[in-house]
Amino acid sequence: MSKQIAFLGTGSMNGAIMGGLLAAGFPKTDIVATVRRRESASEIASRYGVAVMAWDEEEDSNAQAARGAATVVIGVKPVGVAAVAREIAPVLSPSTVVVSVAAAVSIEQLERELPEGQPVIRTMPNTPARLGKGVVALSAGTHATREHVAKVQKMFSGLGLVVEVPEAQIAAASAISGSGPAYAFYLAEAMAKAGEALGLDAGLALRLARETVVGAGYMLDEPGADPVALRKAVTSPKGTTEQAIRVFDERGLPAIIADGARAALARSEQITRELDAAREGA
Ligand SMILES: NC(=O)C1=CN([C@@H]2O[C@H](COP(=O)(O)OP(=O)(O)OC[C@H]3O[C@@H](n4cnc5c(N)ncnc54)[C@H](O)[C@@H]3O)[C@@H](O)[C@H]2O)C=CC1
Numbered sequence: 001m002s003k004q005i006a007f008l009g010t011g012s013m014n015g016a017i018m019g020g021l022l023a024a025g026f027p028k029t030d031i032v033a034t035v036r037r038r039e040s041a042s043e044i045a046s047r048y049g050v051a052v053m054a055w056d057e058e059e060d061s062n063a064q065a066a067r068g069a070a071t072v073v074i075g076v077k078p079v080g081v082a083a084v085a086r087e088i089a090p091v092l093s094p095s096t097v098v099v100s101v102a103a104a105v106s107i108e109q110l111e112r113e114l115p116e117g118q119p120v121i122r123t124m125p126n127t128p129a130r131l132g133k134g135v136v137a138l139s140a141g142t143h144a145t146r147e148h149v150a151k152v153q154k155m156f157s158g159l160g161l162v163v164e165v166p167e168a169q170i171a172a173a174s175a176i177s178g179s180g181p182a183y184a185f186y187l188a189e190a191m192a193k194a195g196e197a198l199g200l201d202a203g204l205a206l207r208l209a210r211e212t213v214v215g216a217g218y219m220l221d222e223p224g225a226d227p228v229a230l231r232k233a234v235t236s237p238k239g240t241t242e243q244a245i246r247v248f249d250e251r252g253l254p255a256i257i258a259d260g261a262r263a264a265l266a267r268s269e270q271i272t273r274e275l276d277a278a279r280e281g282a
């Protein structure tokens with residue numbers, strides 16, 4: 001099996017990246033994936049047609065998958081990243097680029113579990129990557145060269161927007177683009193509930209809300225689209241939308257969203273500290 005990429009922990013996020021790469025034409029024979037449970041392995045293998053191994057069947061599945069891979073993408077929960085890194089450390093080639101998608105796991109925390117000098121790239125992707133409409137913020141590790149960064153940027157370019165940021169900004173990126181799809185889905189949910197409260201039946205309210213958020217997303221996707229200008233084009237002076245926006249402003253919706261993003265960032269910093277504390281206590 002030729003292995004360009006090994007996805008270690010193929011759940012929502014790594015699954016979305018894998019799906020996005022496949023949709024962009026990445027050969028499925030160049031991919032190997034691992035999951036924790038056998039049932040998920042069969043499901044992913046049949047959905048994507050890639051080789052999948054389950055950790056509960058083969059305890060060294062992550063090491064098997066990482067051996068000989070040009071790029072390894074770690075996509076387990078933050079608390080599991082160090083253990084996976086330790087599992088693969090003995091088999092990594094010095095040229096293998098280790099990419100992490102985990103929120104809150106710092107480059108330092110990842111590098112200390114890997115062989116000295118291993119190229120690492122920390123990323124913060126989001127799930128629309130599956131459709132080529134994602135955002136990937138990334139930061140280079142201590143031993144990642146410009147070539148390593150360029151290689152990962154090129155590989156992930158089919159997933160959507162790829163931006164390099166200083167590592168200190170990854171938690172902020174996580175709070176905006178990493179978690180952001182959930183905020184947009186939450187808005188769709190809230191709009192559907194509002195429609196029901198206005199007397200629409202639940203199914204119709206959901207269809208109206210969903211298609212409206214989708215349509216607005218498409219408009220935002222046009223080159224040079226500006227959310228303020230787009231909003232103003234809907235908001236007729238003395239019309240109906242103006243009253244809705246007035247209430248959103250009076251109730252402080254922008255500040256609520258900013259507080260939410262701040263809470264997401266604070267949780268990221270807290271998880272980073274918890275990971276250090278757990279390691280010191282181990
Ligand atoms: N879900 C999202 O939108 C985003 C998630 N992330 C990050 O992605 C990472 C994964 O999150 P999700 O995909 O949401 O979680 P998830 O629970 O859907 O995926 C985790 C996967 O890891 C697998 N796994 C667990 N232990 C394993 C082991 N020892 N060996 C092999 N596979 C193992 C599980 O079977 C599961 O498929 C997290 O670190 C999170 O911070 C980052 C950006 C966005």
Ligand SMILES: O=C(O)[C@@H]1CCC=N1
Pocket residue numbers: 103174178179
């Ligand atoms: O909720 C989380 O922790 C992950 C990171 C960003 C999106 N999902």
